[in-house]
Amino acid sequence: MPANSPVSPPPRTLTLRDVSEASGVSEMTVSRVLRNRGDVSETTRVKVLEAAKELGYVPNKIAGALASQRVNLIAVMVPSLSNMVFPEVLTGISEVLDGTPLQPVFGVTNYQPEREEKVLYEMLSWRPSGVIIAGLEHSDASRAMLKASGIPIVEIMDVDGEPVDSVVGISHRRAGREMAQAIVEAGYERIGFLGTKMPLDHRARKRFEGFTDALAKAGLEVADQEFYSGGSALAKGREMTEAILSRTPDLDFLYYSNDMIGAGGLLYCLDKGIDVPGQIGLAGFNGVELLKGLPRRLATMDACRAEIGRAAAQIIATRVAKPDTAPGEKIVLSPQIQFGDTLRRH
Template sequence: MSSPTLADVASLADVSENTVSRVIRDKGYIAPATRKRVNEAIRKLGYVPNRAAGSLASSSSAIIGVILPSMSNIVFPEVLRGIHAGLAGTHYQPMIGVTDYDLKKEESLISSLLAWKPAAIITTGCEHTAAARRMLKNSTVRVGELMDIDHRPIDLAVGLSHLEAGRSAARHLIGRGYAKIGYVGHDWNADKRAHARYLGLVEGLRQAGLVLSEENRTNGPSSTLAGKAALAELLSRAKTIDAVVFSNDDMAVGGYMHCMAAEIAVPETLALFGFNGLEIGQTLPKPLSTILSNRFAIGKTAVELLLANSERNKKPQIVDTGFSILEGSTA
């Protein structure tokens, strides 16, 4: 049995094939009664539009390309939830790729997605290979770069300033009376935003006439196990620090676990401060002091702005979704 065709839908709905195509692509005005007849015919026949073929005949498809660095890190599924919320009620569908923090892999994904003529491509951060940047700049699709607004975007950037987040962490701890502050982090080669927060932290301390007392970074990605081990190593070298800033909440939760095991009183003996505002940090016996990034809002805001106008901004647009400090009980 052959699959139903566009012509079959048109015949059943008693309209032209062009009208069926316009209903499917949601292009131009269609009388409500006509739209209803077409949609009923589509459902009755079980017709599935050929999106690839449709994209060749039109300027773009109903695809929104979404490129994320990870799906195991809870931060990015929350961004994706926001994207899904922004797409609700539209005919657009996300096509998702994961880079594992590999810019060459991102380049390959961008090339593949552009071949489908998406309506927009959403990436994480503003850092790309030279080839990927050229592909994005030379294309006509909307481009949303999320999570980072410290760099000039190609089209649209939605997120927060990680430099300012680092400075805010420094000001918060200094305001609480801490002066001997250490840092525990993970690999900066894969996570440039963590590096930006570190630079902001150092700048914030310098503005107050202070420097980091000690620092320790792991070579791999962030994790609770890495944070636990890294804090233990840092404390073996620095006995007098009174607070530690972690690259993110995963690392900070691991640090908290080390303090529990080593019977280090938090925050009386050692204060701990994270980044992201993850639920796991807020479920600790003493809720983690941290910075909350508005991840859901980042995804939702970005996709709504991209779909509001099919034309690129003449001047790159930057939208700051901000952040807030969760005071918690660990600093």
């Protein structure tokens, strides 16, 4: 048996050269066939395709990208995946990008600016064709990287601030304001706020600010508040509601910074036989699907998640296809209050 038996070829990964040799044409022609680029005769096209399939050749995009200076990757950065809200954004993005040669790549920042910076650096070092990134608050270094990258950037979810380039989202300040107005108009006066402790969730913070501003205009202020971090949001919603109500029993409205804790609160109130929305009104934020299955529909406000994803992807797709499209687009969506069964109508 020869030393280097042909029976077990070295598992060296295949290159264009292998396909080229197997099909008897130049590497360039193989490359053309595989990319559907330029004129190739039907005969050779079939020959090459067969050889490639036979060998199980998978093109090396690394080499391709380096040579062509084109990378059809879109970096998508979100703070979290366990939130129910971001997966929907990603779905919206994928929907639009599926109709283009672009491919999304996801990165998760855990609401930490340093982590965002690191993940962004990693992603940019692959020279993507665009970036979709949640939020307007970034470290100086991150912002500098984004600006210097020279590629289309879309910041999403939030529009209250100074974008690097384009932006698609809703005004969380306004969302908080409008909810406060609806609550005031419905006649509630002793209002409690329950939210996340996370100081880095800027959107929750802005909703809270808008909320207190609008209350102030009506001569009211938040009567009590309660914060949490970590754990099952539904269970936390229960616990926090119990805590705030036992501390301040005369509250007549509870505004939750997200639907999950709101749902927990709702279940708690129902358990305790509290009259909702008579004795106490409740509202959350996000408009998550889950609410549809609860015994009562929690009042909420849709965050337009899928729509934001689609619009952001559309901006990127257009900018990549037509590089001379003007940057700096701004799309502001306007979520409507859904009164549900837990907030009296005006």
